[in-house]
Amino acid sequence: MSNHIITPKTPTGTMxxxxxxxxxxxxxxxxxRQKFERYGFLPxxxxxxxxxxxxxxxSGGDTEKxxxxxxxxxxxxxxxxxxxxxxxxxxxPLARYVAEHQNELAFPFRRxxxxxxxxxxxxxxxxxxxxxxCDIDVIGRDNLSAAxxxxxxxxxxxxxxxxxxxxxxxxxxxxxxxxxxxxxxxIDSEKWPLLLREIDKADKIGWDxxxxxxxxxxxxxxxELLDFMQQDYTNEERIRYLEHGVFSFIGAQTREGLDEIxxxxxxxxxxxxxxxxxxxxxxxxGLDYYTGTVYETFLNDHKNFGSxxxxxxxxxxxxxxxxxxxxxxxxxxxxxxxxxQMRHAGLVNNAPSTVKILITMMDETLSSDxxxxxxxxxxxxxxxxxxxxxxxxxxxxxxxxxxxxGFALVMGGDEKAKGVVALKNLQxxxxxxxxxxxxxxxxxxxxx
Amino acid sequence: MSNHIITPKTPTGTMxxxxxxxxxxxxxxxxxRQKFERYGFLPxxxxxxxxxxxxxxxSGGDTEKxxxxxxxxxxxxxxxxxxxxxxxxxxxPLARYVAEHQNELAFPFRRxxxxxxxxxxxxxxxxxxxxxxCDIDVIGRDNLSAAxxxxxxxxxxxxxxxxxxxxxxxxxxxxxxxxxxxxxxxIDSEKWPLLLREIDKADKIGWDxxxxxxxxxxxxxxxELLDFMQQDYTNEERIRYLEHGVFSFIGAQTREGLDEIxxxxxxxxxxxxxxxxxxxxxxxxGLDYYTGTVYETFLNDHKNFGSxxxxxxxxxxxxxxxxxxxxxxxxxxxxxxxxxQMRHAGLVNNAPSTVKILITMMDETLSSDxxxxxxxxxxxxxxxxxxxxxxxxxxxxxxxxxxxxGFALVMGGDEKAKGVVALKNLQxxxxxxxxxxxxxxxxxxxxx
Numbered sequence: 051m052s053n054h055i056i057t058p059k060t061p062t063g064t065m066x067x068x069x070x071x072x073x074x075x076x077x078x079x080x081x082x083r084q085k086f087e088r089y090g091f092l093p094x095x096x097x098x099x100x101x102x103x104x105x106x107x108x109s110g111g112d113t114e115k116x117x118x119x120x121x122x123x124x125x126x127x128x129x130x131x132x133x134x135x136x137x138x139x140x141x142x143p144l145a146r147y148v149a150e151h152q153n154e155l156a157f158p159f160r161r162x163x164x165x166x167x168x169x170x171x172x173x174x175x176x177x178x179x180x181x182x183x184c185d186i187d188v189i190g191r192d193n194l195s196a197a198x199x200x201x202x203x204x205x206x207x208x209x210x211x212x213x214x215x216x217x218x219x220x221x222x223x224x225x226x227x228x229x230x231x232x233x234x235x236x237i238d239s240e241k242w243p244l245l246l247r248e249i250d251k252a253d254k255i256g257w258d259x260x261x262x263x264x265x266x267x268x269x270x271x272x273x274e275l276l277d278f279m280q281q282d283y284t285n286e287e288r289i290r291y292l293e294h295g296v297f298s299f300i301g302a303q304t305r306e307g308l309d310e311i312x313x314x315x316x317x318x319x320x321x322x323x324x325x326x327x328x329x330x331x332x333x334x335x336g337l338d339y340y341t342g343t344v345y346e347t348f349l350n351d352h353k354n355f356g357s358x359x360x361x362x363x364x365x366x367x368x369x370x371x372x373x374x375x376x377x378x379x380x381x382x383x384x385x386x387x388x389x390x391q392m393r394h395a396g397l398v399n400n401a402p403s404t405v406k407i408l409i410t411m412m413d414e415t416l417s418s419d420x421x422x423x424x425x426x427x428x429x430x431x432x433x434x435x436x437x438x439x440x441x442x443x444x445x446x447x448x449x450x451x452x453x454x455x456g457f458a459l460v461m462g463g464d465e466k467a468k469g470v471v472a473l474k475n476l477q478x479x480x481x482x483x484x485x486x487x488x489x490x491x492x493x494x495x496x497x498x
Numbered sequence: 499m500s501n502h503i504i505t506p507k508t509p510t511g512t513m514x515x516x517x518x519x520x521x522x523x524x525x526x527x528x529x530x531r532q533k534f535e536r537y538g539f540l541p542x543x544x545x546x547x548x549x550x551x552x553x554x555x556x557s558g559g560d561t562e563k564x565x566x567x568x569x570x571x572x573x574x575x576x577x578x579x580x581x582x583x584x585x586x587x588x589x590x591p592l593a594r595y596v597a598e599h600q601n602e603l604a605f606p607f608r609r610x611x612x613x614x615x616x617x618x619x620x621x622x623x624x625x626x627x628x629x630x631x632c633d634i635d636v637i638g639r640d641n642l643s644a645a646x647x648x649x650x651x652x653x654x655x656x657x658x659x660x661x662x663x664x665x666x667x668x669x670x671x672x673x674x675x676x677x678x679x680x681x682x683x684x685i686d687s688e689k690w691p692l693l694l695r696e697i698d699k700a701d702k703i704g705w706d707x708x709x710x711x712x713x714x715x716x717x718x719x720x721x722e723l724l725d726f727m728q729q730d731y732t733n734e735e736r737i738r739y740l741e742h743g744v745f746s747f748i749g750a751q752t753r754e755g756l757d758e759i760x761x762x763x764x765x766x767x768x769x770x771x772x773x774x775x776x777x778x779x780x781x782x783x784g785l786d787y788y789t790g791t792v793y794e795t796f797l798n799d800h801k802n803f804g805s806x807x808x809x810x811x812x813x814x815x816x817x818x819x820x821x822x823x824x825x826x827x828x829x830x831x832x833x834x835x836x837x838x839q840m841r842h843a844g845l846v847n848n849a850p851s852t853v854k855i856l857i858t859m860m861d862e863t864l865s866s867d868x869x870x871x872x873x874x875x876x877x878x879x880x881x882x883x884x885x886x887x888x889x890x891x892x893x894x895x896x897x898x899x900x901x902x903x904g905f906a907l908v909m910g911g912d913e914k915a916k917g918v919v920a921l922k923n924l925q926x927x928x929x930x931x932x933x934x935x936x937x938x939x940x941x942x943x944x945x946x
Contacts, residue, residue: 056555058598058819061582064545066595068602069609072541087852088876090883092901093520097512097628098546098584098614107504118568120584122618126567134509136546136568147514150506154516156900160883161517166546170570180545190887197865197886208876320869371506404535417645421768428536428656435538435608438645439638452604453540 226307
């Protein structure tokens, strides 16, 4: 065939990796999954698309502009409107899932979900149209104790420690604290979201600018609080200040928010994660969706990455799909974005291959021997590849190097006659002789 | 909010699982992945969509009718045609991937890929619009030894044994055998695909019908061969017959096909998979795409499931995207379909929960103790959940039962004072007392 060649091109706004990068990424996914399960979360997966009437209920506005619609050729030809769309987060599918299957689920329902989500964003550096989210949520029926909110950052701390991505801080707050103050200060409730949104910008625009922006809304009533917040106090000092220092009163809602934060800090301390948690009332999350605890996580040395893991408490997960009241708390790691940022910052090294040893093809007449050796090694749990082309040994070593394989096994007629094989460490170029009689044991020892 | 409720509904033609089914499915995916890696295949993932000009090059016709197009709100509003579509298999993305990244890959390139694919099929029982494929392929540059074809069924045999899905048979053949005969019998090459397609139907329509259908094309020249094929001969007898018994000649192409099959059978025997491989020349695969070895796998006790794992050798993977010649061989497990068929046949049991032990909340004032115990157990690698609501113990046990958790730990003030905890086996309802001093060791022992 002499075709016209179509230039092969990964779609814009997606992350596609070479195998040795994919292995790094896969290791991260595996670590996250293992920890999610370690803390008692159960796996679910939902379809990549949802029916449009389900997906587009919730958000309208901005999100709707970013939705990817899905439509089969047949449906297009018949002039129908698309009835499917790609999920833009894992929360709407979770809401639909829990509402649909609620009678078959055990509550509190603790689920994890690690799948890709889709946003029809304009192409732009750092903006992904397809990216992984790794979510955990706990959903209660009618009620859900704040103790569940308290455990979330412990899970995240354990994961980020294991991922070895450097020092990090999980910022926590509780929206009840500031809303409580606003309520008790009799600030018009229409102004609350604006106010919270301004305070949330502090890290980006600075505290002075925040004060300036909120003055037209509420005057200077929060200035002292904001001044305090930007100081480097301990979590305990902050709580003490909020309980006794800032205003002459403390209302029921603020009290509740503070108690929930105290439980969270106590839990983190009990569970060995106290040192990475920072109580930071400036964290409010943009979304009105959240009603209590909120989380945002930053790398201490790479604050410019933005929050790498966020979430919070919500009153009712699935009011669009069921009359059951389903309060919940969840947190989400945006893994694709984190990985890509780390890669750009030079923090990701190629992984060694998943293949531990390459059995070279030195002499084709010994193929049956190579196959038997490979079978033994595989049975012993060693990822083993046989090079099956009669190429020069040097070419085979080069292949192993490029693929990131650490060891090569060489056996020609002489070695076979002597009852040995040669094991070559491809990093040190060292070669050792191994007896065939103890082949598996010796190789397991050498490569681990 | 008093919303109008939208009935929550999983999209038609997708498989969505409850957690305890998802765990079974996930275990299968894990087994497959582990074995793929064990045999030296490397992971890749590609985006769920490809640009339409890339995706729709290859096939036209039927496939194009089943494609799901993807389009953002913005693109729709501007009246553009969709420029993205969901992948309908993993082969086209692999072709694009290898063509695009060929200078960065080590050849022979051995990749595995386990992702979902999409077909805009009409809704129908057993037809999926979204389903997992688990693929391995080896891609050569310019050449690829038939020894790679030979290793494929060994990987598959190892996987299906581990999955414990019952007895299975991997049917193998080589299209060169029949094409060689057809060539040497000077049958018009336009008739070859028709002929192969008819023979491929033998399992469905019976051999007599096949003979009847091919008579107008080629007369009775193949009748003796077809009669032989349906008999229960061993692989060796079949080869001997084809080499010496059926025609008075044996051409170069047939010879090549037979030699490749012999290498495959020898390899399978060397690697302990000889007993599940059946040389069956009636297997031709419908697709013209395949040029040599072909594979189809059936469950012996559930032939009606159809082939659960198929594939073959192809001459050139990516002729649409590159001038490089990239011969390859691949095989694919259709896991969603297999799982769903097994489920309908009653062959899938709910898995126990991934959570091994539930720490019950007997006394809220002991929360810190529960948290410390959970932390210790998790550090020891035990998936542990704490029930964080102050509910009656009985309700907590019921929750654990429904979730499939095997053990519950109970500690009230009395137990704490005595330095013990109670460990309840939720299946046997047996309760044992464990000393707090040896808690982790004793629990690890009890639950494993």
